[in-house]
Amino acid sequence: MDNDRVDQIIDKHNGEASSLIQVLLEIQSEHHWLPKSALERVGERLQVPRTRILHIATFYKAFSLVPKGRHEINVCMGTACHVRGAGRVLDVIEDVIGIKPGETDLELKFSLETVNCLGCCALGPVLEIDGTTHGKMAPGETADVLLNYE
Amino acid sequence: MSEILLEIDGQKVKAKTGMTVLEAAKAAGIRIPTLCYHEKLEPYGGCRLCIVELGAGERKKIVVSCVYLAEEGLVVTTRSEKIDRIRRTIIELYLAHAPDAFELLELAKEYGADRDRFAKEASFCVHCGLCVRYCAEVKKKFAVGFVDRGTRKEISFVPEIAAEECWDCKECFPLCPTEALQAAFVLMRALSL
Amino acid sequence: MAKINSPVELEEFRKAILNRRDPDKSCITLCSGSACNASGSAAVARCLEEEIEKQGLSESVEIRKTGCHGFCERGPIIVNNPGGVCYLQIQPEDVPEIISETAKEKRVIDRLLYTDPESGEKITHEGDIPFYKNQQRMVFGPNLSIDPKSIDDYLAIDGYAALSKALTGMSDIEVLEEVKKSNLRGRGGGGFPAGQKWEGSRNAAGEAKYVIVNADEGDPGAYMDRAILEGNPHSILEGLTLGAYAIGAHEGYVYVRQEYPLAVENLLLAIEKAEEYGFLGKNILGTGFDFKVIVHQGAGAFVCGESTALMTALEGRVGEPRPKYVRSNIKGLWNQPSVLNNVETWANVPLIINKGADWFTQFGTEGSKGTKIFSLVGKITNTGLVEVPMGTTLKDIIYKIGGGIPGGKKFKAVQTGGPSGGCIPENLLDLEVGFDELTKAGSMMGSGGMIVLDEDTCMVDVARYFIEFLTDESCGKCTPCREGLRQMLRILTNITEGRGQEGDLELLETLAETATEAALCALGKSAPNPFLSTLRYFRDEYVAHIEEKRCPALSCKELINFYIDPEKCRGCGSCLRKCPADAIIGGKKLIHIVDQDKCTKCGTCFDACPDKFAAVTKLSGVPVPAAVPEEERTIKKSK
Numbered sequence: 011m012d013n014d015r016v017d018q019i020i021d022k023h024n025g026e027a028s029s030l031i032q033v034l035l036e037i038q039s040e041h042h043w044l045p046k047s048a049l050e051r052v053g054e055r056l057q058v059p060r061t062r063i064l065h066i067a068t069f070y071k072a073f074s075l076v077p078k079g080r081h082e083i084n085v086c087m088g089t090a091c092h093v094r095g096a097g098r099v100l101d102v103i104e105d106v107i108g109i110k111p112g113e114t115d116l117e118l119k120f121s122l123e124t125v126n127c128l129g130c131c132a133l134g135p136v137l138e139i140d141g142t143t144h145g146k147m148a149p150g151e152t153a154d155v156l157l158n159y160e
Numbered sequence: 161m162s163e164i165l166l167e168i169d170g171q172k173v174k175a176k177t178g179m180t181v182l183e184a185a186k187a188a189g190i191r192i193p194t195l196c197y198h199e200k201l202e203p204y205g206g207c208r209l210c211i212v213e214l215g216a217g218e219r220k221k222i223v224v225s226c227v228y229l230a231e232e233g234l235v236v237t238t239r240s241e242k243i244d245r246i247r248r249t250i251i252e253l254y255l256a257h258a259p260d261a262f263e264l265l266e267l268a269k270e271y272g273a274d275r276d277r278f279a280k281e282a283s284f285c286v287h288c289g290l291c292v293r294y295c296a297e298v299k300k301k302f303a304v305g306f307v308d309r310g311t312r313k314e315i316s317f318v319p320e321i322a323a324e325e326c327w328d329c330k331e332c333f334p335l336c337p338t339e340a341l342q343a344a345f346v347l348m349r350a351l352s353l
Numbered sequence: 354m355a356k357i358n359s360p361v362e363l364e365e366f367r368k369a370i371l372n373r374r375d376p377d378k379s380c381i382t383l384c385s386g387s388a389c390n391a392s393g394s395a396a397v398a399r400c401l402e403e404e405i406e407k408q409g410l411s412e413s414v415e416i417r418k419t420g421c422h423g424f425c426e427r428g429p430i431i432v433n434n435p436g437g438v439c440y441l442q443i444q445p446e447d448v449p450e451i452i453s454e455t456a457k458e459k460r461v462i463d464r465l466l467y468t469d470p471e472s473g474e475k476i477t478h479e480g481d482i483p484f485y486k487n488q489q490r491m492v493f494g495p496n497l498s499i500d501p502k503s504i505d506d507y508l509a510i511d512g513y514a515a516l517s518k519a520l521t522g523m524s525d526i527e528v529l530e531e532v533k534k535s536n537l538r539g540r541g542g543g544g545f546p547a548g549q550k551w552e553g554s555r556n557a558a559g560e561a562k563y564v565i566v567n568a569d570e571g572d573p574g575a576y577m578d579r580a581i582l583e584g585n586p587h588s589i590l591e592g593l594t595l596g597a598y599a600i601g602a603h604e605g606y607v608y609v610r611q612e613y614p615l616a617v618e619n620l621l622l623a624i625e626k627a628e629e630y631g632f633l634g635k636n637i638l639g640t641g642f643d644f645k646v647i648v649h650q651g652a653g654a655f656v657c658g659e660s661t662a663l664m665t666a667l668e669g670r671v672g673e674p675r676p677k678y679v680r681s682n683i684k685g686l687w688n689q690p691s692v693l694n695n696v697e698t699w700a701n702v703p704l705i706i707n708k709g710a711d712w713f714t715q716f717g718t719e720g721s722k723g724t725k726i727f728s729l730v731g732k733i734t735n736t737g738l739v740e741v742p743m744g745t746t747l748k749d750i751i752y753k754i755g756g757g758i759p760g761g762k763k764f765k766a767v768q769t770g771g772p773s774g775g776c777i778p779e780n781l782l783d784l785e786v787g788f789d790e791l792t793k794a795g796s797m798m799g800s801g802g803m804i805v806l807d808e809d810t811c812m813v814d815v816a817r818y819f820i821e822f823l824t825d826e827s828c829g830k831c832t833p834c835r836e837g838l839r840q841m842l843r844i845l846t847n848i849t850e851g852r853g854q855e856g857d858l859e860l861l862e863t864l865a866e867t868a869t870e871a872a873l874c875a876l877g878k879s880a881p882n883p884f885l886s887t888l889r890y891f892r893d894e895y896v897a898h899i900e901e902k903r904c905p906a907l908s909c910k911e912l913i914n915f916y917i918d919p920e921k922c923r924g925c926g927s928c929l930r931k932c933p934a935d936a937i938i939g940g941k942k943l944i945h946i947v948d949q950d951k952c953t954k955c956g957t958c959f960d961a962c963p964d965k966f967a968a969v970t971k972l973s974g975v976p977v978p979a980a981v982p983e984e985e986r987t988i989k990k991s992k
Contacts, residue, residue, distance in 0.1 A: 026669075027669055028667075028668050028669040029669060030669040030670075031649075031650075031652055031666065031669055032649065032650065032669075034652070035611060035650055035652055058669075059296070059302035059305075060302060060305075060318045060320075060321065061292070061296070061302045061303075061304065061305025061306075061318060062302070062305065062670070062671075064305055064307055064316065064318070065305050065306050065307055065671050066652075066670070066671055068307040068308040068309070069307075069308065069309045069654060069671045069672070069828075070651075070652030070653045070654050070672075071652070071653030071654065072611050072652040072653040073652065073653075087573070087822075088573035088574050089573045089574035089730070089731065089768065089802070089804045089818070089819075090573075090574045090730035090731050090736070090804060092573075092818050093731050093732060093804065093806060093810050093815075094731070094732075095956070097910075098955045098956055101953065101955060102933060102955060105933075105953070125612065126571065126573045126655065126822060126826075127571075127572070127573035127574060127575070127576070128387075128391075128612070129387060129388060129575075129576030129579050129613075130387065130388045130391045130392075130425075131388075131425070131574055131576065131728065131730035131731075131736055132388060132392075132425035132426045132428070132730070132736035132737065133388070133391055133392060133425075134730075136391070143390075143391035145391060145392060148957070148960065149933065149955040149956065149957050150931045150933055150955075150957040150960075150961070153933060203676065204676065205676025205830075205831070205873055206676075206830050206831050206832065206873070207831075207832055208831055208832050208833055208871045208872070208873070211870075211871050222870050222871060223678060224676065224871075224873075227676045227677060227678060228678050229678070242870070245863075245866075246833075246866065246867050246870055246871050249833075249837075249863055249864065249866075249867040250832050250833065250836075250867065250871065253832055253833075253836035253837060253840065253867075254832070254836070256836070256840070257836075277860075278840050279840065279843055281839070286832070287829065287830075287832070287835065306671075306829075308829075309654070309656075309671075309826075309827065309828050309829045310824060310825060310826065310827040310828065310829045310835060310838075311824055311827070311829065311835060311836075311838070311839045312829075313829035313835065
């Protein structure tokens with residue numbers, strides 16, 4: 011992401027330091043991760059120390075400081091999904107794609123995350139891939155769902 | 161600044177408005193253990209060792225003295241069975257990180273804490289934030305900060321700033337309640353990347 | 354659209370909207386909340402549009418996409434008006450028939466109706482379905498009849514009438530007094546009286562005052578706030594504006610979870626429309642009152658639901674709770690008096706102002722007035738959102754509305770109050786829900802999550818689950834929470850994995866006391882609750898794990914083994930084909946065997962084994978019997 015685009019986003023928020031999180035969210039949603047150069051630019055423009063930006067970028071779950079895979083898998087670990095066996099679904103996914111939550115595989119194909127409730131409790135266990143929800147997942151079927159992604 | 165009168169451990173103590181209970185106690189020579197407190201820094205309320213009891217009987221409540229402001233007529237107890245028990249547990253939690261830290265071992269002796277009660281964690285850092293806050297509030301360099309949250313939270317130097325500022329300063333090292341080594345170690349790691 | 358400049362203009366405008374509507378025109382409402390979208394409501398909507406066009410009915414049939422109806426178990430839901438015929442679990446292939454039969458010919462399609470599980474009778478109207486019949490939908494009801502993207506729909510059901518009434522007919526103090534009299538308590542967790550909170554802010558000195566909506570609904574298994582945000586955003590904005598008027602604020606914030614994109618979208622649109630119509634902005638309804646609302650998205654941190662952490666996050670900082678002993682309604686956002694209430698609390702305010710505190714207080718118990726929306730999930734037949742008067746018993750909610758436990762399983766406990774709440778056992782099911790009642794039982798109201806657990810749920814694992822959740826979400830600032838939870842999680846994990854030791858429970862109790870007494874914020878202070886309440890009611894399960902290495906619910910992976918009963922196996926091969934770990938040895942007419950070394954304990958074989966055989970079993974606390982020797986595995990006909 012180039013500095014011009016970062017500047018545009020900052021300008022949209024009137025360059026106010028209090029909008030730091032909103033600015034970072036916008037960069038994240040557009041770029042899927044927060045490159046160092048963008049963070050430096052944000053720090054300069056909003057007059058916020060680098061330590062504060064780094065704390066925010068690592069404190070909140072929405073941000074990533076490393077590039078993400080082409081497909082983002084979110085496995086719901088909400089209580090309803092948990093008691094309906096979400097843990098077993100996650101086990102299968104970890105087995106199939108070979109990474110743990112919070113990681114991205116070497117080919118940058120998948121990033122795996124767990125989320126604390128997608129609010130589709132009637133459909134649990136639920137997983138979400140690139141924004142599409144897959145409900146009532148059985149561990150045995152999970153691998154088949156993943157095969158659909160290139 | 162007007163003067164207020166409160167009672168700490170049965171002793172009448174004079175304090176100025178705006179003073180915390182901890183400051184009032186210190187001024188009166190009453191010792192309350194702390195780890196994250198530093199007179200030059202804003203109260204942080206992180207280590208929770210400085211808990212005290214307010215009031216008496218049924219309505220007793222526990223607060224941290226480094227943040228709670230002294231009030232007229234306040235009745236404070238700095239040691240009780242319960243407070244000692246909680247302090248002991250907190251010290252034991254710290255000892256899981258830094259079992260050989262001098263300051264912690266002193267406290268452990270005072271409160272009868274067992275350094276092996278909890279499973280060990282391989283990190284000296286007890287997250288008092290003294291290095292981070294001193295660098296920000298006193299030195300205004302922002303060379304070291306916290307990253308992440310919860311149990312993954314740790315201190316981290318910004319290499320570019322550290323390379324310029326840290327060698328001639330190192331004022332955070334002696335502040336570290338566990339081992340000055342911790343800050344040194346993290347600093348070296350940041351600079352060697 | 355020109356701004357509406359007075360209450361009279363508003364009423365004229367409202368009349369015009371209603372006059373334009375033809376009550377006889379066919380209108381198909383389809384629930385289009387996030388949960389229904391996930392179960393295919395977006396595809397159904399597309400089909401409806403295409404089919405109406407195809408059958409040439411664009412003039413006579415309209416579609417209204419509403420928010421969540423609450424009966425998520427049976428979504429997507431369609432209600433056909435006039436007449437109110439309700440169809441459940443609609444799939445795109447049902448659409449042509451719905452249009453040609455019901456919308457056009459007004460004929461009811463029997464197979465799409467709800468069938469009462471007890472009587473077997475078909476039920477035509479949504480309101481007659483037991484799930485709805487036993488509810489009192491004051492806050493949540495409008496979701497059924499409005500398109501959240503249409504401000505006119507909200508006006509058609511008397512929207513902004515409370516605002517108009519308050520700004521022109523009531524003084525700010527009268528609004529405050531009405532809310533105080535209603536005894537409305539915060540629906541977000543603590544149950545603090547809203548009126549009292551407002552009064553504190555009103556009387557506090559400050560250069561500016563703020564009102565804030567806590568829409569950072571983070572409790573796992575709870576999504577009622579999202580349903581209101583998505584389905585009826587104007588009700589929240591109207592409530593917020595009333596609060597602003599009462600305390601003298603001119604700026605409000607909505608802190609909404611970034612995980613709720615549709616909620617953010619509908620909310621932003623609602624604000625834009627309300628500004629356009631003159632319900633927000635300068636000189637609202639021509640009364641001279643100014644109020645603007647800013648939406649701030651969260652970035653994924655449960656702790657930001659804590660009021661001071663939320664305010665810190667609004668200021669663009671890391672969401673750590675403040676250690677200060679001063680209430681945020683006195684010194685909150687930017688150190689100014691700030692009233693923070695959650696979504697559902699604000700959505701109650703227009704009702705109170707419209708209908709009066711006396712009307713509101715007729716619902717509920719002595720200490721808890723009005724209704725509460727619960728998110729009824731887990732091992733329950735009718736998963737969904739339910740709104741009942743305070744004082745309704747847990748039994749009525751779970752059995753009358755929720756339809757009981759599916760699969761003939763036995764009820765074990767209901768977990769309420771989110772991660773800070775607790776588990777309530779069967780012998781307390783007659784408990785009436787209310788803030789104080791739930792707290793007394795060792796749990797809490799929280800934001801209204803209600804997770805039903807059955808005999809297959811391990812209570813130690815439930816405690817471990819919540820402690821893990823909280824460890825992950827702890828901000829890490831104070832030691833009793835950060836280090837205490839780390840150690841609690843370690844001990845609980847050991848117990849569920851068969852490494853529990855004597856003394857573990859005492860150690861956990863010590864850590865629990867340390868967090869309860871000495872943690873910095875409400876999150877840390879209440880974090881041990883899931884452990885404490887399960888220990889209080891299910892100590893025997895802890896003891897079985899620690900002393901016998903046995904999980905009574907047959908749920909903890911490390912403590913169970915899957916075993917195929919050689920007497921029952923008919924060699925059908927279902928388990929063998931589905932096992933993702935190739936851990937089943939078998940063949941045609943052979944008794945199947947689980948290779949314990951390869952088994953990952955995913956349970957697929959257990960689910961795959963046909964009910965008529967039920968040969969796959971779970972064992973815990975006992976050794977796995979030796980496998981039948983290879984030469985004896987042939988299944989004899991006589992069996």
